[in-house]
Amino acid sequence: MKLVMKFGGSSLADADRMRHCAALVRSRVAKHQVAVVVSAMDGVTEELLALADAAAAGTRAVAEAHLAALRRGHEEAAAALGEPGRVRELLDELDRLAGGIAAVGELTPRSRDAVLAFGERLATALFHRALTSAGVKARAFDGGEAGLVTDDRFGDAEPLVELSLYQVAETLGPLIAAGEVPVITGFIAATQHGVTTTLGRGGSDYTATLVGAALGADEIWIWSDVDGLMSADPRIVPGARRLERISFSEAVEMAQFGAKAMHPRALEPAAERGVPVRIRNTFRPEGEGTLIAREGDAPDGIVRSVHVVHDSGMILVTGAGMIGRVGTAARVFEALGEHGINIRMISQSASEAAISIAVGAGQLEAARAALEARLLRTGHARRVLVEPEVAIVAAVGAGMRGTRGVAARVFGAVAARGINVIAIAQGSSELSISFAVGRDAGPDAARALHDEFGLAKG
Amino acid sequence: MKVLLLGFGAVGQAFARLIERRRADLYARHALSPSLVGVVDSRGAAADPRGLDVEALLEAKRRGGTVAALAAHGVHGVSVEAFIVESEAQVVVEATPTSVAAPGAALARLKAAFRGGKHVVCVNKGPLAVAFPALLELARHNRVAFRFSGTVGGGTPVLALAQECVRGDRVLSARAVLNGTTNFILWRMDRHGEDYDAALAEAVRLGYAETDPSADVDGIDSATKLVILANGVLGHPCVLGDVAVTGIRGVTREHVLAAREQGQVVRLVAELDGGLSVAPREIPADSPLHVPANLNALSLTLETGGEVALVGRGAGGPETATAILRDLIDIWHAIGSPR
Numbered sequence: 001m002k003l004v005m006k007f008g009g010s011s012l013a014d015a016d017r018m019r020h021c022a023a024l025v026r027s028r029v030a031k032h033q034v035a036v037v038v039s040a041m042d043g044v045t046e047e048l049l050a051l052a053d054a055a056a057a058g059t060r061a062v063a064e065a066h067l068a069a070l071r072r073g074h075e076e077a078a079a080a081l082g083e084p085g086r087v088r089e090l091l092d093e094l095d096r097l098a099g100g101i102a103a104v105g106e107l108t109p110r111s112r113d114a115v116l117a118f119g120e121r122l123a124t125a126l127f128h129r130a131l132t133s134a135g136v137k138a139r140a141f142d143g144g145e146a147g148l149v150t151d152d153r154f155g156d157a158e159p160l161v162e163l164s165l166y167q168v169a170e171t172l173g174p175l176i177a178a179g180e181v182p183v184i185t186g187f188i189a190a191t192q193h194g195v196t197t198t199l200g201r202g203g204s205d206y207t208a209t210l211v212g213a214a215l216g217a218d219e220i221w222i223w224s225d226v227d228g229l230m231s232a233d234p235r236i237v238p239g240a241r242r243l244e245r246i247s248f249s250e251a252v253e254m255a256q257f258g259a260k261a262m263h264p265r266a267l268e269p270a271a272e273r274g275v276p277v278r279i280r281n282t283f284r285p286e287g288e289g290t291l292i293a294r295e296g297d298a299p300d301g302i303v304r305s306v307h308v309v310h311d312s313g314m315i316l317v318t319g320a321g322m323i324g325r326v327g328t329a330a331r332v333f334e335a336l337g338e339h340g341i342n343i344r345m346i347s348q349s350a351s352e353a354a355i356s357i358a359v360g361a362g363q364l365e366a367a368r369a370a371l372e373a374r375l376l377r378t379g380h381a382r383r384v385l386v387e388p389e390v391a392i393v394a395a396v397g398a399g400m401r402g403t404r405g406v407a408a409r410v411f412g413a414v415a416a417r418g419i420n421v422i423a424i425a426q427g428s429s430e431l432s433i434s435f436a437v438g439r440d441a442g443p444d445a446a447r448a449l450h451d452e453f454g455l456a457k458g
Numbered sequence: 459m460k461v462l463l464l465g466f467g468a469v470g471q472a473f474a475r476l477i478e479r480r481r482a483d484l485y486a487r488h489a490l491s492p493s494l495v496g497v498v499d500s501r502g503a504a505a506d507p508r509g510l511d512v513e514a515l516l517e518a519k520r521r522g523g524t525v526a527a528l529a530a531h532g533v534h535g536v537s538v539e540a541f542i543v544e545s546e547a548q549v550v551v552e553a554t555p556t557s558v559a560a561p562g563a564a565l566a567r568l569k570a571a572f573r574g575g576k577h578v579v580c581v582n583k584g585p586l587a588v589a590f591p592a593l594l595e596l597a598r599h600n601r602v603a604f605r606f607s608g609t610v611g612g613g614t615p616v617l618a619l620a621q622e623c624v625r626g627d628r629v630l631s632a633r634a635v636l637n638g639t640t641n642f643i644l645w646r647m648d649r650h651g652e653d654y655d656a657a658l659a660e661a662v663r664l665g666y667a668e669t670d671p672s673a674d675v676d677g678i679d680s681a682t683k684l685v686i687l688a689n690g691v692l693g694h695p696c697v698l699g700d701v702a703v704t705g706i707r708g709v710t711r712e713h714v715l716a717a718r719e720q721g722q723v724v725r726l727v728a729e730l731d732g733g734l735s736v737a738p739r740e741i742p743a744d745s746p747l748h749v750p751a752n753l754n755a756l757s758l759t760l761e762t763g764g765e766v767a768l769v770g771r772g773a774g775g776p777e778t779a780t781a782i783l784r785d786l787i788d789i790w791h792a793i794g795s796p797r
Contacts, residue, residue: 161595166588192600
């Protein structure tokens with residue numbers, strides 16, 4: 001098999017953890033072709049951001065403290081991996097970069113990316129060392145060196161996907177065919193002119209799926225600290241269990257509801273080329289994790305998982321004047337959009353007399369003010385009502401599509417627990433049903449659905 | 459319009475001559491006055507922001523073997539990619555010979571052109587065969603035009619015909635004779651009863667085939683063109699590896715003569731019909747693909763319009779040069795007058 005393995009975060013907390021992950025790679029290289037993607041060590045990205053800000057602000061003492069912390073963490077790991085000098089050059093380069101930012105007194109998005117890239121560059125150098133000292137023939141690459149090209153929107157760069165896939169295949173393909181393991185910095189890439197960029201949303205996972213798609217991998221393994229995707233949050237639903245297999249579209253839907261999964265953007269290259277993604281746990285590597293694959297490959301089941309989005313609020317916009325009036329919804333969304341308010345859920349009855357919108361609790365007041373200014377003042381609506389303490393509950397599963405009676409079961413189960421439903425939304429893709437309930441009823445509603453659809457059973 | 463020409467062999471030289479010969483006409487009909495601000499060949503380069511003199515270039519190439527021999531404007535040992543990025547040209551014409559086995563250098567030149575914000579006319583099939591979607595993406599990203607009509611059919615507007623056909627109709631299948639050399643060989647075998655080796659020798663003698671004819675006779679050249687046709691026009695993303703290729707080395711005189719008994723002829727047919735293939739096939743003698751000598755032919759089956767066919771000369775320096783000019787005029791109109 002051809003495998004791409006991505007490591008990051010707490011899996012790379014220190015030299016011991018790195019050695020452990022290197023062993024996970026080594027145990028596969030005899031039989032498989034492997035490429036590795038590495039993200040920054042735990043906490044390093046935050047430290048780098050703080051360093052960049054401090055440097056730009058001219059607070060030298062603070063900047064030096066951050067530098068020292070970064071130096072300490074990485075040099076300790078390097079020493080423990082038996083090559084104390086492994087990261088010295090990179091750290092010196094970072095030092096000079098911070099000095100340059102301090103001299104200019106300004107942090108451009110471009111230089112911020114250059115600083116951030118050190119998290120992955122340092123971790124990659126260390127992981128490369130861990131692999132080679134474990135006897136694995138490996139070669140380290142920056143994202144740009146590996147062939148990943150993006151536009152120049154620093155901080156949230158968009159890959160030129162076709163070009164990147166072609167170049168990565170050209171650069172890394174022959175290498176893994178020859179049994180060598182490329183170790184690639186996650187999260188970072190380069191413009192066509194060779195300037196370092198970062199991928200923003202999706203980060204290193206995105207790198208992993210791009211590399212997987214480029215190499216035509218059989219699977220992409222995202223090594224993390226969870227056993228996989230769960231049927232529900234076990235803190236809320238004690239009977240929650242690991243999902244063995246789900247489809248890409250289900251995974252995307254779950255991510256929207258806050259499941260600790262991958263960013264939808266990171267799933268895209270894999271979904272498009274049909275390369276399955278497996279979420280696995282480095283702390284329990286014997287587990288199978290969750291396989292995210294094409295729809296046909298997922299097992300049957302109407303509802304696969306249940307989610308609760310806490311800390312939400314509802315706004316109800318009403319008025320007889322809205323009925324049959326074209327453009328009301330546009331006004332609502334414009335008003336919210338202009339104030340940067342993210343809408344979590346929308347529902348409108350066919351009578352058109354009311355629109356209800358769920359937003360994050362923190363944005364509720366801003367949303368109310370925006371709607372009042374835009375709709376009440378102009379007479380486009382009569383009232384803007386606010387329901388501050390709301391939870392959104394969602395059931396996700398591709399099997400709902402075309403299955404009759406799902407809504408009846410969902411709301412029957414919720415009603416049986418005496419929970420009042422405030423608003424309901426279902427997209428026409430039928431991948432999920434979501435509804436709003438009172439804040440305290442959220443967990444109970446989730447448990448009710450989990451039971452109703454038998455998700456606790458294997 | 460300032461043009462940087464990469465490659466100064468048969469095609470490049472023909473193009474340089476062509477824009478000189480057509481100068482008055484291009485100006486009168488299109489208000490276009492192309493000017494060669496740079497030329498690169500395998501051994502060096504020449505540059506002049508005011509425009510190089512074509513006769514002097516040809517003379518330098520003839521005498522010194524490279525445009526770098528041009529007095530005052532010639533340079534040896536230039537880094538081609540940097541030269542492209544830094545050139546004042548608005549359009550880069552890539553006219554170096556195709557190498558499907560090693561398209562890396564040509565690809566790097568195209569990337570440099572796009573990176574430098576230049577429009578591109580490409581008649582080199584190599585990079586398109588291996589990285590077509592990537593090149594389209596890169597052109598779009600840099601907001602420049604990318605034309606390649608000379609890669610298939612040479613001067614015969616094969617891609618343009620297909621493009622027009624897919625605009626309002628749906629192409630169900632495409633079949634084509636896209637390689638003049640193999641068509642010549644198979645035609646000779648049929649017409650003169652020659653065996654494969656004798657027909658190939660004649661093709662080499664007439665300059666239709668290279669001394670190493672493998673790219674032609676093994677079907678690689680046809681497959682490359684099919685990939686360009688499929689990707690560029692028919693909306694079928696693919697790379698060379700997706701084409702099932704059989705060449706004509708195994709075609710015997712007996713095979714050709716037996717086909718003739720049945721009213722058929724053997725031709726190397728490139729086909730997009732669900733899958734992609736290039737192989738010697740027996741076709742009816744009255745098929746539009748039954749063309750003589752080194753001609754090319756394309757036959758499209760349209761959902762509504764039925765069969766549409768085009769026949770013309772496929773290769774040759776002067777023919778391909780006209781395709782470059784065609785693309786250049788197209789870009790000129792697409793971008794409007796320069797800022």
